Each structure stands twice: as structure tokens, then as C-alpha cells.
Amino acid sequence: MDSGAVGPAHDIKVTTSDLRGQVGRIQNQVKEIQEVVRMYSSTTGPRRVRRQKMDAMSSEVVDTNPYSRLMALKSMGVVSNYERVRDFSVAIVGIGGVGVGVCEMLTRCGIGKVLIYDYDTIELANMNKMFYRPEQAGWNKTMAARHYCSELCPDTIFEVHNMDITHDENRPKLKDTVAHGGVDRKSPVNLILGCVDNLAARQVMEAVSEELQVPFMDAVVADDAMSGHIQLIIPGRTGGLEAAPIKQQMDKRPGVCAASLPTTDSILAGLMAQNVLKYLLGFGEVAFLLSYNAVTNDFQSRMTYPDPRKQPPPAGGDHY
Amino acid sequence: MDSGAVGPAHDIKVTTSDLRGQVGRIQNQVKEIQEVVRMYSSTTGPRRVRRQKMDAMSSEVVDTNPYSRLMALKSMGVVSNYERVRDFSVAIVGIGGVGVGVCEMLTRCGIGKVLIYDYDTIELANMNKMFYRPEQAGWNKTMAARHYCSELCPDTIFEVHNMDITHDENRPKLKDTVAHGGVDRKSPVNLILGCVDNLAARQVMEAVSEELQVPFMDAVVADDAMSGHIQLIIPGRTGGLEAAPIKQQMDKRPGVCAASLPTTDSILAGLMAQNVLKYLLGFGEVAFLLSYNAVTNDFQSRMTYPDPRKQPPPAGGDHY
Numbered sequence: 001m002d003s004g005a006v007g008p009a010h011d012i013k014v015t016t017s018d019l020r021g022q023v024g025r026i027q028n029q030v031k032e033i034q035e036v037v038r039m040y041s042s043t044t045g046p047r048r049v050r051r052q053k054m055d056a057m058s059s060e061v062v063d064t065n066p067y068s069r070l071m072a073l074k075s076m077g078v079v080s081n082y083e084r085v086r087d088f089s090v091a092i093v094g095i096g097g098v099g100v101g102v103c104e105m106l107t108r109c110g111i112g113k114v115l116i117y118d119y120d121t122i123e124l125a126n127m128n129k130m131f132y133r134p135e136q137a138g139w140n141k142t143m144a145a146r147h148y149c150s151e152l153c154p155d156t157i158f159e160v161h162n163m164d165i166t167h168d169e170n171r172p173k174l175k176d177t178v179a180h181g182g183v184d185r186k187s188p189v190n191l192i193l194g195c196v197d198n199l200a201a202r203q204v205m206e207a208v209s210e211e212l213q214v215p216f217m218d219a220v221v222a223d224d225a226m227s228g229h230i231q232l233i234i235p236g237r238t239g240g241l242e243a244a245p246i247k248q249q250m251d252k253r254p255g256v257c258a259a260s261l262p263t264t265d266s267i268l269a270g271l272m273a274q275n276v277l278k279y280l281l282g283f284g285e286v287a288f289l290l291s292y293n294a295v296t297n298d299f300q301s302r303m304t305y306p307d308p309r310k311q312p313p314p315a316g317g318d319h320y
Numbered sequence: 321m322d323s324g325a326v327g328p329a330h331d332i333k334v335t336t337s338d339l340r341g342q343v344g345r346i347q348n349q350v351k352e353i354q355e356v357v358r359m360y361s362s363t364t365g366p367r368r369v370r371r372q373k374m375d376a377m378s379s380e381v382v383d384t385n386p387y388s389r390l391m392a393l394k395s396m397g398v399v400s401n402y403e404r405v406r407d408f409s410v411a412i413v414g415i416g417g418v419g420v421g422v423c424e425m426l427t428r429c430g431i432g433k434v435l436i437y438d439y440d441t442i443e444l445a446n447m448n449k450m451f452y453r454p455e456q457a458g459w460n461k462t463m464a465a466r467h468y469c470s471e472l473c474p475d476t477i478f479e480v481h482n483m484d485i486t487h488d489e490n491r492p493k494l495k496d497t498v499a500h501g502g503v504d505r506k507s508p509v510n511l512i513l514g515c516v517d518n519l520a521a522r523q524v525m526e527a528v529s530e531e532l533q534v535p536f537m538d539a540v541v542a543d544d545a546m547s548g549h550i551q552l553i554i555p556g557r558t559g560g561l562e563a564a565p566i567k568q569q570m571d572k573r574p575g576v577c578a579a580s581l582p583t584t585d586s587i588l589a590g591l592m593a594q595n596v597l598k599y600l601l602g603f604g605e606v607a608f609l610l611s612y613n614a615v616t617n618d619f620q621s622r623m624t625y626p627d628p629r630k631q632p633p634p635a636g637g638d639h640y
Contacts, residue, residue, distance in 0.1 A: 009328055016335050023342050030349050051444060051454035061577045063443035070448050072579035076544045105582040108448050123383035124371060127472065128390050128428050134371035134471060151454060152447065224396045226604070257381045259392035262425040263597065267590035274583035274614060284546070284615040294594060295604040299619035 053154045057083040057110060066153070070109060079283045086155065088280045089113035089182050091189045093165055093205055095141050096120070097129035097260055098219050098228075099195030101269025102276070104131055106156075107149045109277060112183040113157040114149070117174065118142050119164040130262050130269075157183070166200045175208050190280060193272065194218040197249050197258070202241055210235045215279075219272045221265060223250045223258040228268045229291040230275060231304070238288055239304030245291055264294050373474045377403040377430060386473070390429060399603045406475065408600045409433035409502050411509045413485060413525055415461050416440070417449035417580055418539045418548075419515030421589025422596070424451055426476075427469045429597060432503040433477040434469070437494065438462050439484040450582050450589075477503070486520045495528050510600060513592065514538040517569050517578070522561055530555045535599075539592045541585060543570045543578040548588040549611040550595060551624070558608055559624030565611055584614050 051066065059071035073079040088111055092099050095118045103114060122136045122144055136144045142160035150158050161177060163170045181189035192214055194205045202218055209216035213235050221228040233240050241247070250258045271290055278284045291300045371386060379391035393399040408431055412419050415438045423434060442456045442464060456464045462480035470478050481497060483490045501509035512534055514525045522538055529536035533555050541548035553560050561567070570578045591610055598604045611620045 012328075012332055016332075016339075019339055023339065023346070026346055027342075030346060030353070051447070061445075061575050063445050066444045066447040066454075068445050068577055069580040072577050073545065073581070076579050078544050078546055078579060101586060104450060105586060108450070108582045110448075124386045125381075125383050125388050127371065127386040128430075130424060130428070134386075224398050225393065226398055255381050257388055257392055259396050259398060260389040261393070261594070261597070262428045263590045263594035265590075266421060266425060266586045267594065270583045270585075270587035270590060274581070274587065277581070277583060285617060287617045290617055297591075297605060297607045297610055297619075297621045299617075301617045 051151070051154055057086070067110060079277075079281050081281065085110050085277070085281060086112040087183055088191075089115070089157075089189045090191045090193050090276060091115040091117065091178050091181055092193045092195060093117040093201065094194065094196035095145050096126075096195065096197065097262065097265030098221060098269045098272070099193070100129065100131040100141075100145060101266055102193060102195060102219070102273045103145055103149055104152070105269065105273040106276060107153045109273070110153055111156055113159070113181070113189075115177060115181045115189060116142050116145055116158065116160045117163065117165055118145075119162055125257075128260060128262055130266060165204050166198070171204065171208075174204070175211065178208055178214065179212055188212050188214050190214075191276060192216045193276065194220075195269075195272070197221075198251075199241075199247055199249065202244075206233060206241050209233060217272060217275065217279075218244065219268050220244065220246045220249070221260065221268055222246050225259045225261040225264045226294045227292060228264060228294075229289060230268060230272045230287065231289045232275065232279070232286060233304075236306060239306060240310075242307055243289065243304040245289075261294075264292075267292060267294075371471070371474060377406070387430060399597075399601050401601065405430050405597070405601060406432040407503060408511075409435070409477075409509045410511045410513050410596060411435040411437065411498050411501055412513045412515060413437045413521065414514065414516035415465050416446075416515065416517065417582065417585030418541060418589045418592065419513070420449065420451040420461075420465060421586055422513060422515060422539070422593045423465055423469060424472070425589065425593035426596060427473045429593070430473055431476055433479070433501070433509075435497060435501045435509060436462050436465055436478065436480045437483065437485055438465075439482055445577075448580060448582055450586060485524050486518070491524065491528075494524070495531065498528055498534065499532055508532050508534050510534075511596060512536045513596065514540075515589075515592070517541075518571075519561075519567055519569065522564075526553060526561050529553060537592060537595065537599075538564065539588050540564065540566045540569070541580065541588055542566050545579045545581040545584045546614045547612060548584060548614075549609060550588060550592045550607065551609045552595065552599070552606065553624075556626060559626060560630075562627055563609060563624040565609075581614075584612075587612060587614075 057067045057071055058065050061068045071082055074082050092103050092114060095103055095116055118141045120141050122132050122139050122141055124137055126132050127134060140162050142162045146158040146160045165174045179188045192205050192209050194202050205216050216233040218231045229245050231244055275287050279286050287301055288303045377387045377391055378385050381388045391402055394402050412423050415423055415436055438461045440461050442452045442459050442461055444457055446452050447454060460482050462482045466478040466480045485494050499508045512525050512529050514522050525536050536553040538551045549565050551564055595607050599606050607621055608623045
């Protein structure tokens with residue numbers, strides 16, 4: 001060793017380089033923490049970057065335009081009037097595994113208005129379903145869906161109703177909000193979307209659809225998560241729930257639950273939201289009854305017809 | 321200037337004041353972080369509850385069990401060994417509209433390990449795709465996907481690689497990480513999942529799949545968002561990309577973009593993730609080539625066969 005490597009000068013040198021090293025490490029730590037905090041504060045709590053409202057849907061291809069990929073459907077000749085999506089309103093009943101997917105997709109597509117009906121709270125047991133996150137445990141599903149979706153697209157209007165539509169006392173509220181659920185708050189919603197797990201609720205929606213003459217699209221997944229279907233019911237013009245392949249679903253009782261997979265749910269949600277866009281924007285063939293079998297990869301599509309034993313809708317007169 | 325501004329004493333003075341300055345700036349940064357954290361913790365928002373790791377997948381039906389709905393697949397006779405999902409690892413290349421859905425679904429299904437490859441950043445223009453949120457604009461897709469997915473299921477291991485696999489210099493890293501991407505870090509991943517928008521990247525994955533004899537599942541969506549397919553390529557046993565209905569996709573150039581819909585993306589992502597579960601867990605019929613036409617609601621499923629003009633895989637010997 002060099003004999004000069006002693007004394008105050010040397011001590012200072014060692015101390016300094018030691019300090020520099022420490023400061024460097026602290027700086028890296030702070031940088032890491034800052035990044036985590038930035039991510040944290042953007043999911044909950046105070047938000048720095050918010051997507052601003054946009055008066056019109058632009059088709060400009062720039063990174064900052066949330067509509068460029070959707071408006072490209074126009075330039076590619078798929079949908080002639082994509083921007084009209086803002087004129088439409090849908091009522092989503094049930095935001096479990098399927099409903100939440102439908103809600104997120106239509107929101108990201110820039111639909112005008114979404115009414116949400118559910119009465120459930122988020123639990124860790126729902127984490128095999130899309131969208132909801134562990135930190136939302138205990139929240140109302142309606143509240144969480146509105147909160148998170150309205151940030152995805154501030155141009156979409158949300159209206160939530162935290163209630164069970166199968167309770168008799170809630171029927172008038174359901175009918176009234178659907179009847180005035182249009183973007184203009186005067187006309188009814190354009191579609192009632194059923195994403196529930198019980199026949200009673202589906203029958204309530206079918207009845208309201210008939211009373212208000214508003215089309216009803218129903219999505220159902222079997223209890224074993226291995227099949228499902230979507231069905232479009234247009235009062236007086238198509239068959240009703242009597243044509244549905246899946247009718248009864250498992251009753252809720254303690255200690256037992258239906259199986260569910262985010263895969264089957266997402267496929268059904270995708271098929272439903274796709275059918276909604278096609279129906280509202282008038283492109284492609286609208287599906288009336290589209291069934292999915294997850295075991296065989298089989299998809300069946302067919303028309304349904306009005307039940308001749310049922311009385312015609314009010315518009316058809318009273319003669320029968 | 322002071323004539324004393326030379327020599328070791330001066331050096332020490334400068335260094336010390338430099339260090340003091342740096343420490344001061346760090347103190348300010350820490351103070352800022354503390355403020356953000358305080359704001360965050362005072363919001364009514366949740367985030368207090370983090371989902372804890374779970375040693376084993378329980379089938380107990382309680383609200384706090386994130387696996388109850390998945391383990392119900394066992395009690396319902398659909399999947400005999402659902403808990404084995406933790407033994408498997410997949411490499412997802414491309415986490416755009418389809419990949420991010422596949423990643424979220426498999427995470428929520430509790431898969432053992434996910435390797436993610438992408439080099440893109442999140443932009444507002446991606447908001448018509450699922451999962452990503454406006455406040456993540458500017459973030460690496462890989463980082464955001466890992467951060468948000470690891471909170472959905474802390475039992476899943478994530479490994480991200482922020483790189484373009486089509487660059488020659490990244491090929492060895494891709495091959496090496498796939499070859500050692502198994503849950504045990506020794507064996508290869510169980511599947512390579514392609515969720516990209518260009519043939520070059522799909523060809524790179526097919527080549528790596530052949531070299532390592534690891535199956536490759538490819539998901540593709542057409543530029544007009546009106547069709548797509550998933551294909552399972554098992555080296556030597558099925559056809560390869562020559563059998564794919566969609567080959568060429570739009571080149572990236574300024575001012576023009578492909579159309580995309582969260583609906584079509586989610587249907588394809590759902591079909592892919594479903595096929596992954598079926599292949600890994602051995603239930604139902606695995607799809608080899610499953611095509612979706614969004615205009616007609618038509619789904620076609622078929623087998624593909626090895627190209628007789630290609631040489632057999634190494635395992636089959638050199639005789640041809």
C-alpha cells in the first residue's frame with residue numbers, strides 16, 4: 001500500500017466518494033418511487049392527466065386522438081356514419097362478467113349514453129371477471145363502473161341505478177328511466193341490454209321492452225361457463241325468451257357458486273357489443289340468436305319468430 | 321477571483337457544496353412524494369386492501385376467495401385439475417388490443433407465469449382498445465401491463481421485455497427468454513402467443529417456435545376490424561403460417577391507421593385465452609384454426625396440416 005493513503009486528505013476523499021455513491025443510490029430510489037407514485041396516483045386519488053371532452057369525433061391520425069382507430073372504420077368503408085354512435089343510449093342491466101365488458105367496450109367506442117342497473121358489491125370472488133380490481137372490494141359495482149368508465153371516455157354520459165330490478169317496487173323506476181333514458185332525456189333508450197344471471201330479471205326486461213316497444217338484447221352464460229348466447233328480441237317482430245337456449249340458471253345459495261371464466265364472458269360481451277354497434281350504426285348482418293359452445297368451438301346463428309300464441313303488440317291493434 | 325480558489329481545500333469546498341445541493345434537491349423530491357402519498361391515503365378511494373398472495377387455490381365459496389368461481393369448474397366436472405393452471409407459463413408477444421385482453425384473462429385465471437414482449441408506448445389513440453387508461457399515456461405498454469396485472473393476481477409471475485422482436489439483435493434474447501421462461505426458469509414456456517399486427521413478427525415467432533419445439537398460437541385481426549382468426553401451430557404436427565387466412569397487414573405510415581374495435585379484439589382475445597386454457601388444462605376440443613367474420617357472424621373451425629414441402633422437425637430425423 002502507498003504510504004500516502006493516510007491522513008485527512010485521504011479520509012476526505014473516501015468520505016466524498018462514499019457520499020457520492022450514497023446520493024446516487026438515493027436518487028435512483030427516488031426515481032423509482034416517483035414512477036410508482038405516478039402510476040398509483042393515476043389509478044385512484046388525485047389525477048394529473050385526464051382525457052378532456054371532445055366536441056366532435058375527429059378522424060385525424062395522431063397519437064392524441066382517442067377516436068382515430070374508430071373513425072378509420074369510415075375511411076375503410078365499414079361504417080358510413082361512425083360519429084353517430086354519440087346519438088345512441090343503452091341500458092345495461094347487470095354488470096357482472098359480461099355486462100362490465102359490454103359497458104367498457106361501448107364506452108371505448110364512444111357511445112352517447114349508458115344507463116347501468118345493478119345492486120351488487122365487488123368482492124375478491126369477482127376477480128376472475130374482467131374490469132374490476134382487488135382494491136375496489138366493497139364498492140358498489142355501479143359506482144365503480146361509472147367512476148372508471150367515465151374516465152375512459154368523458155364524452156359518454158353515465159347514469160347509474162343501484163337497485164335490483166326484480167323487486168316489484170323497482171319496476172316503475174326501471175320503466176321510467178328506460179323510457180326517458182335517451183341522449184335527449186325525452187325519448188327512450190335505443191336498446192335494453194340484459195347481462196344477468198337469472199331468468200326473473202330477464203323476464204322483467206322482456207316485459208319492459210314490450211311495454212315501451214324498445215328492443216331487448218339478452219346475453220346469457222351457462223352455469224358451467226362452457227356455453228352462452230346473445231339474443232335480440234324486437235317486440236312483435238322476433239321470438240322472445242321462449243326461444244332462448246339457456247333459461248334457468250343456478251339459484252344463489254351459500255357455499256355453492258356457478259363457475260365462470262373471463263374468456264367465455266369476454267367472448268359473449270364482445271358478441272353483444274358488436275351486435276349493438278351493428279344494430280345502431282346499421283352495418284353488417286345483425287345477429288338474432290347467436291350461440292357459443294366453448295367445448296366444441298361451435299357457433300350457431302339463427303332467426304327467431306314471434307310466438308303465434310301471444311297477442312300482437314299494441315301498434316298492431318286490438319283485433320285478434 | 322480569490323487566489324485561494326485552487327488546491328485541495330477548494331476542491332473539498334466545491335464538492336461539499338455540490339453534495340449539499342444534491343441532498344437538498346432530494347429532500348424536496350421526498351417531500352413532494354410524501355405529499356402525494358398523503359393525498360392518496362386521505363381520499364375515500366380504496367387501495368388500502370391489496371389482494372395477498374395465496375399458497376394454494378382454494379375452492380371455498382366465500383366472498384374473499386378470488387378462485388372460487390374458477391375452482392367451481394372442478395366441482396361442475398368441466399376441468400378435473402384446474403389448480404394446475406399455476407404450473408404453466410406463456411410468452412405474449414404484442415400487448416395491443418388482443419394481447420392485453422389475453423394477458424388480463426390469463427392473469428385473472430391465475431396462470432403461473434406470463435412473459436410480455438412489446439416496445440410500444442400507450443397513447444390516447446389506444447383508448448379504443450381494452451385495459452389501457454388515459455392516465456397511462458406515455459407509459460411503456462409492458463410496464464403498465466405488468467404493474468396493473470400483478471395487482472389483479474399477485475400469484476402470477478410477470479417478466480417483461482421492452483423490445484421489438486423483429487430486430488435481428490433481439491432474436492437471441494427472445495429465444496433465450498422463451499427457452500428458459502417456464503415457471504421453473506429452466507424449461508421453456510408452454511406456449512408462445514402472438515398478438516401482433518405484422519407478418520414479420522409472426523414469422524419470427526414461428527421460427528423460434530420451430531427451433532425450440534414450443535407450440536405457437538397466433539391471433540390476428542384484419543385491418544378493417546371485421547375479421548380475425550386464431551391458429552395453433554405445433555411444429556411438425558400442424559400447418560404453419562402458410563395456412564393463415566390473414567397474412568399481410570397494413571404498414572405503419574404517418575397519417576393513416578388501421579381501424580380497430582374493442583369488440584372484435586375482445587372476441588379474438590377471448591377465443592385465444594379460452595384455447596390456451598383448453599390446451600394447457602386438457603379439457604374440451606382445442607381449436608387449430610378458428611376464423612371469425614364480424615360482418616356475417618360466421619365462425620369457421622378447421623384443422624391444418626404440415627407442409628409436405630418443408631423438412632420434418634429435428635425430432636423426426638433427417639430422412640426426407
